[in-house]
Amino acid sequence: MSNWIINHGLSAFILVVWMGINIFLFVYYYLFYDQGPQFEYTRELLGSALPWARAPAAVLNFNCMLILLPVCRNLLSLLRGSFICCGRTMRKQLDKNLTFHKLVAYMIALMTAVHTVAHLLNAEWYTNSFQGLYGPLASKLSMLDDSVELNTTYLNPVRSNSTTPTLLVFTTIAGLTGVVITLALILMITSSMEVIRRSYFEVFWYTHHLFIIFFAGLVFHGAGRIVRSQQVTDPPHNNSFCEDQPESWGNLTGCPIPQFAGGFPQTWRWVIGPMIIYLCERLLRFIRYMQPVSYRKIVIRPSKVLELQLVKPGFKMAVGQYVFLNCPAISQLEWHPFTMTSAPEEDFFSVHIRSVGDWTENLIKMVENLPEGGQGPKMAVDGPFGTASEDVFDYEVSMLVGAGIGVTPFASILKSIWYKFKDSDPKLRTKRIYFYWLCRETYAFEWFADLLQVLEREMEERGMRDFLTYKLYLTGWDQSHVNHAMVHFDKDTDIITGLKQKTSYGRPNWDKEFEQVKQENPSSVVGTFLCGPQALAKDLEKKCVKYSDVDPRKTKFYFNKENF
Amino acid sequence: MGKIEWAMWANEQALAAGLIYVTGGIVGVAGQFRGWQFAAFGIAAGVFVCLLEYPRSKRGKGTSVERTGQYCFTVCVKAFGPLTRNYYVRAFLHAALCVPGGFMLATVLGCVCLGIASLIYLSAAIHGEHWEPILPRTEPPKRVGDSIKEPPQNPPPRPPPELRRKKADKLETAAYDNPMSVTVNE
Numbered sequence: 001m002s003n004w005i006i007n008h009g010l011s012a013f014i015l016v017v018w019m020g021i022n023i024f025l026f027v028y029y030y031l032f033y034d035q036g037p038q039f040e041y042t043r044e045l046l047g048s049a050l051p052w053a054r055a056p057a058a059v060l061n062f063n064c065m066l067i068l069l070p071v072c073r074n075l076l077s078l079l080r081g082s083f084i085c086c087g088r089t090m091r092k093q094l095d096k097n098l099t100f101h102k103l104v105a106y107m108i109a110l111m112t113a114v115h116t117v118a119h120l121l122n123a124e125w126y127t128n129s130f131q132g133l134y135g136p137l138a139s140k141l142s143m144l145d146d147s148v149e150l151n152t153t154y155l156n157p158v159r160s161n162s163t164t165p166t167l168l169v170f171t172t173i174a175g176l177t178g179v180v181i182t183l184a185l186i187l188m189i190t191s192s193m194e195v196i197r198r199s200y201f202e203v204f205w206y207t208h209h210l211f212i213i214f215f216a217g218l219v220f221h222g223a224g225r226i227v228r229s230q231q232v233t234d235p236p237h238n239n240s241f242c243e244d245q246p247e248s249w250g251n252l253t254g255c256p257i258p259q260f261a262g263g264f265p266q267t268w269r270w271v272i273g274p275m276i277i278y279l280c281e282r283l284l285r286f287i288r289y290m291q292p293v294s295y296r297k298i299v300i301r302p303s304k305v306l307e308l309q310l311v312k313p314g315f316k317m318a319v320g321q322y323v324f325l326n327c328p329a330i331s332q333l334e335w336h337p338f339t340m341t342s343a344p345e346e347d348f349f350s351v352h353i354r355s356v357g358d359w360t361e362n363l364i365k366m367v368e369n370l371p372e373g374g375q376g377p378k379m380a381v382d383g384p385f386g387t388a389s390e391d392v393f394d395y396e397v398s399m400l401v402g403a404g405i406g407v408t409p410f411a412s413i414l415k416s417i418w419y420k421f422k423d424s425d426p427k428l429r430t431k432r433i434y435f436y437w438l439c440r441e442t443y444a445f446e447w448f449a450d451l452l453q454v455l456e457r458e459m460e461e462r463g464m465r466d467f468l469t470y471k472l473y474l475t476g477w478d479q480s481h482v483n484h485a486m487v488h489f490d491k492d493t494d495i496i497t498g499l500k501q502k503t504s505y506g507r508p509n510w511d512k513e514f515e516q517v518k519q520e521n522p523s524s525v526v527g528t529f530l531c532g533p534q535a536l537a538k539d540l541e542k543k544c545v546k547y548s549d550v551d552p553r554k555t556k557f558y559f560n561k562e563n564f
Numbered sequence: 565m566g567k568i569e570w571a572m573w574a575n576e577q578a579l580a581a582g583l584i585y586v587t588g589g590i591v592g593v594a595g596q597f598r599g600w601q602f603a604a605f606g607i608a609a610g611v612f613v614c615l616l617e618y619p620r621s622k623r624g625k626g627t628s629v630e631r632t633g634q635y636c637f638t639v640c641v642k643a644f645g646p647l648t649r650n651y652y653v654r655a656f657l658h659a660a661l662c663v664p665g666g667f668m669l670a671t672v673l674g675c676v677c678l679g680i681a682s683l684i685y686l687s688a689a690i691h692g693e694h695w696e697p698i699l700p701r702t703e704p705p706k707r708v709g710d711s712i713k714e715p716p717q718n719p720p721p722r723p724p725p726e727l728r729r730k731k732a733d734k735l736e737t738a739a740y741d742n743p744m745s746v747t748v749n750e
Contacts (some may be wrong), residue, residue, distance in 0.1 A: 113587070117587070120591050120595070120597075120669060120670045121591070121595055123669055124595060124597045124669070164598070164669070165597070165669040166668065169669055169672075179676075183676060183677070186577075186580060186584070186673075186677055187577070187680070190573065190576040195572060195576070195629055196572060199568075199569075199572065199623075199626065200568040200569075200572070200573075203568055203573055
């Protein structure tokens with residue numbers, strides 16, 4: 001239980017606070033509209049559908065304010081940098097931004113549903129009131145016209161017998177904007193389903209820009225001031241006395257004609273801040289897009305991997321960060337994320353691009369047709385953006401697990417170690433690194449094996465074999481591998497990678513690995529970093545919780561996952 | 565990430581539209597709105613659309629992810645053959661089903677969403693896609709090497725019984741009995 005608190009405590013706390021605010025807003029505004037005396041006559045027409053519509057509206061205001069913030073990459077990177085004082089745990093929360101964005105989106109969807117249903121009832125009941133189906137008081141209230149000569153203000157937005165609920169909705173600002181933004185929301189949600197997102201990111205990305213329509217409509221949604229409350233008149237209108245005799249309003253001293261006015265729109269106050277912040281974010285991305293980027297070197301690696309070494313003025317990176325690349329020649333609007341494989345100590349930054357889809361394939365084809373030593377196609381770079389890997393050097397002991405393509409951020413980390421070591425950087429708090437490389441096959445990762453070879457040599461030369469312990473696991477082995485291994489078992493270096501450390505076959509036994517790390521480092525804080533599939537993340541997270549000791553003097557494992 | 569299969573998005577949109585249609589219909593009927601008959605139709609049409617759209621189609625390229633428990637729905641939908649296979653039919657069906665929803669406020673949203681789904685299905689049909697059921701694959705049983713069926717006919721060669729006896733003086737160091745010497749130089 002206590003291990004769970006260490007690893008998930010802050011996330012759970014933030015969720016509880018968020019949910020608490022939602023519940024508070026819902027209940028507060030429900031009671032405000034359900035019991036507020038200024039809405040007594042409105043409730044006469046609408047019953048409890050009024051508070052049922054207004055309460056989710058308040059929750060919607062709050063959540064629409066929140067939803068833009070987790071997707072401001074640059075803002076989050078900035079926060080991450082300035083939280084260096086506040087410890088790892090705070091910064092880890094910023095890695096879960098996408099999860100929070102989705103959670104807030106679900107809440108918006110739920111509240112929209114409740115709000116819409118309540119308004120369906122409202123529209124129907126307003127219409128019925130006007131047509132006299134709810135008794136004399138309701139009729140009298142509905143008949144109040146918006147007239148300067150008669151000195152009356154209306155309560156019921158339905159103003160004529162031919163108004164149907166559908167007509168009401170489509171002829172009021174609130175109704176029209178409501179339908180449009182709900183439609184935009186539905187399209188956004190259906191195109192962000194996991195299936196669509198993972199297969200056709202473009203559909204998701206382009207459809208998601210409907211949020212512009214969503215926010216525009218949202219801000220104007222209340223402009224019609226259709227929710228009306230009773231104003232104080234002189235002499236005051238005594239509701240409890242006057243409601244039984246609506247015919248005599250205006251003729252009795254205690255019962256002047258009640259006056260109503262619409263509420264001032266509130267939503268813009270909630271969302272204007274985040275909208276400006278998001279605008280700044282997109283502006284920043286655009287400015288970064290315009291910066292010139294030049295190619296230092298282009299290398300085609302084995303197995304259709306493209307290495308690009310780029311130089312951009314004023315570009316500063318930290319280990320394990322990623323950038324977004326855009327190549328206008330291939331696609332004007334597509335930005336694709338790539339983890340950087342170079343270390344911050346180098347005067348350029350590099351990415352290794354594998355051919356996985358249209359964009360990458362096109363890029364590789366374009367580059368292959370370049371003349372010798374020529375500059376590559378114009379490239380725009382946005383970033384760098386931070387991930388959990390930046391924390392690697394803060395931990396005394398780090399366990400790095402890279403699965404398949406997820407090994408890429410660790411290329412940057414390992415290179416940085418190499419440089420820090422050569423310069424004897426005192427900032428390096430790390431004493432030991434355990435690196436686990438899992439891949440189905442070494443196809444497309446020969447470049448990484450080369451890097452490990454270089455590091456292996458360097459470590460041996462300095463007599464620091466203990467600093468870096470790396471284990472390679474080939475999970476996609478078959479009979480031919482076995483035969484090959486049997487024949488060459490007495491060779492000094494591994495047959496697959498050429499490294500001194502032999503490749504193991506199959507998946508690692510994590511219990512054994514964690515036990516080993518715990519034994520060799522009895523009193524350290526160990527950071528576990530994974531870049532790989534979700535199933536492995538769950539596994540490692542469980543192991544971290546299992547092998548962590550509550551006792552602060554003993555080994556504690558913290559789990560960090562990188563996500564795109 | 566390959567070329568888009570429009571049908572996948574149309575499917576999500578249609579399923580969502582079906583649910584919205586049903587919800588709007590329930591509100592219309594429960595609240596006894598004017599024109600509740602359209603709402604009742606909305607419920608029926610919405611349920612039908614949900615049942616039709618629940619089973620996902622097999623993708624042209626790549627792995628298909630099933631929805632939980634969709635197998636029985638797959639079988640039902642497959643039974644209608646070309647009617648459910650063809651996306652033109654689906655596009656027209658959805659377009660027809662959505663029209664009555666437009667006559668009443670509660671079902672208007674369902675109507676528009678279903679209409680959009682119909683358009684996306686039309687696009688899918690024009691691109692030549694069709695619905696393919698996801699059926700459980702019957703794996704051929706793993707072929708073990710043929711030699712496993714042929715047990716050896718003769719026992720392995722052994723030295724005569726005198727040599728097989730453990731030497732008393734070498735008892736402690738002997739981990740096991742070696743019928744034949746294993747070192748090269750002997």
